[in-house]
Amino acid sequence: MKSVSQKRWTIFCKNKPAVICLWFLLVILILSLLSPILANDKPLIVKYDDHFYMPIVQNLTDEQLGGNLPTAADYTDSFTREQIQQHGWQLTAPIPYTAQTIDYFATQPFPIAPSQKHWLGTDDQGRDLLARILYALRLNLIFGILLTLVASFIGFCIGAVQGYFGGKTDLAIGRFIEIWGSLPQLFILIILAGFLKLNFWTLLLILVLFSWPNLTSVVRAEFLRTRGLDYVRAAKAMGASDISIMFRHILPNALIATTTYLPFILSGAIVALSALDFLGLGLPPGTPSLGEIIREAKENLNAPWIGFSVFIIMTLLLAALLLIGDGVRTAFDPHTKEDK
Numbered sequence: 001m002k003s004v005s006q007k008r009w010t011i012f013c014k015n016k017p018a019v020i021c022l023w024f025l026l027v028i029l030i031l032s033l034l035s036p037i038l039a040n041d042k043p044l045i046v047k048y049d050d051h052f053y054m055p056i057v058q059n060l061t062d063e064q065l066g067g068n069l070p071t072a073a074d075y076t077d078s079f080t081r082e083q084i085q086q087h088g089w090q091l092t093a094p095i096p097y098t099a100q101t102i103d104y105f106a107t108q109p110f111p112i113a114p115s116q117k118h119w120l121g122t123d124d125q126g127r128d129l130l131a132r133i134l135y136a137l138r139l140n141l142i143f144g145i146l147l148t149l150v151a152s153f154i155g156f157c158i159g160a161v162q163g164y165f166g167g168k169t170d171l172a173i174g175r176f177i178e179i180w181g182s183l184p185q186l187f188i189l190i191i192l193a194g195f196l197k198l199n200f201w202t203l204l205l206i207l208v209l210f211s212w213p214n215l216t217s218v219v220r221a222e223f224l225r226t227r228g229l230d231y232v233r234a235a236k237a238m239g240a241s242d243i244s245i246m247f248r249h250i251l252p253n254a255l256i257a258t259t260t261y262l263p264f265i266l267s268g269a270i271v272a273l274s275a276l277d278f279l280g281l282g283l284p285p286g287t288p289s290l291g292e293i294i295r296e297a298k299e300n301l302n303a304p305w306i307g308f309s310v311f312i313i314m315t316l317l318l319a320a321l322l323l324i325g326d327g328v329r330t331a332f333d334p335h336t337k338e339d340k
Helices: 004-013 016-033 078-087 128-165 167-181 185-195 200-214 217-228 230-236 242-259 262-279 289-301 304-332
Strands: 045-048 052-053 088-091
Touching: 004 016, 004 304, 016 128, 016 304, 045 289, 052 078, 078 088, 078 128, 128 167, 128 200, 128 217, 128 242, 128 262, 128 289, 167 200, 167 217, 185 200, 200 217, 200 262, 217 242, 230 242, 242 304, 262 304, 289 304
Parallel strands: none
Antiparallel strands: 045 052, 045 088
């Protein structure tokens, strides 16, 4: 006999679009996390006079590589490259640019169309578009995952308290959520941006404050439904505490309903950050993010490769999340039967 978890996994695996999208998302996540290795203007490894260095984590000076200056080595300089070739070798990244590297040796005006040197072209400042998309995916995915986890945890706890205790507690929290949800999020962000220096963590905190109610209604309904069942009443009769009943007995059942919403919350978090960056209310200017690349595409209509690149990656990413969420929801649906 298969366990419930095995049956759900079997049902999910039979959903081919969801499985393909899950693999696609994992590949994108791994590649984005490896962006400092895949896209970097510093060599990954340098052998110089029988000594090995890792410039991506070590700061080498020009003097250490045969120069005369005590400043940081410039690996794009022809003299530095020649010195390394004469005294050893170097292993460079597949994409020899970071998200902020400007191609000062370009022979064409910016933005540059896709070529062998820049596979997806450059933006209007001469920064490699493929490198910026890699770093932007890393930032957006990490931001979305953190926002989803923190906001879902807070919303789950509040919904659990609201549904388990019910009565006046349920009424008070429900009225608070209605008032909190009616606050104009965009106007508050505009006000905060006026006197706060928004960065990754402050923006994450602000969006968490407005994102946690997403799961409260679902968790509340599950706890309201479950708290009157026989096994919960038996646990109360045996003297179990409210915390023990909530997290040991009701929590596993409530997680079934809430897990199906996580991919949709993640996609919403990515869209929210991209929209704020596009409007100039998000991360500081110059930060590689999908929203800023979209804004660059709008400002450079004569460079359609910028818009096409970010449109394709955003479409594939959000479509993959939605299909994964649909597959998870189908697998957790009690009315879905496993094909024999």
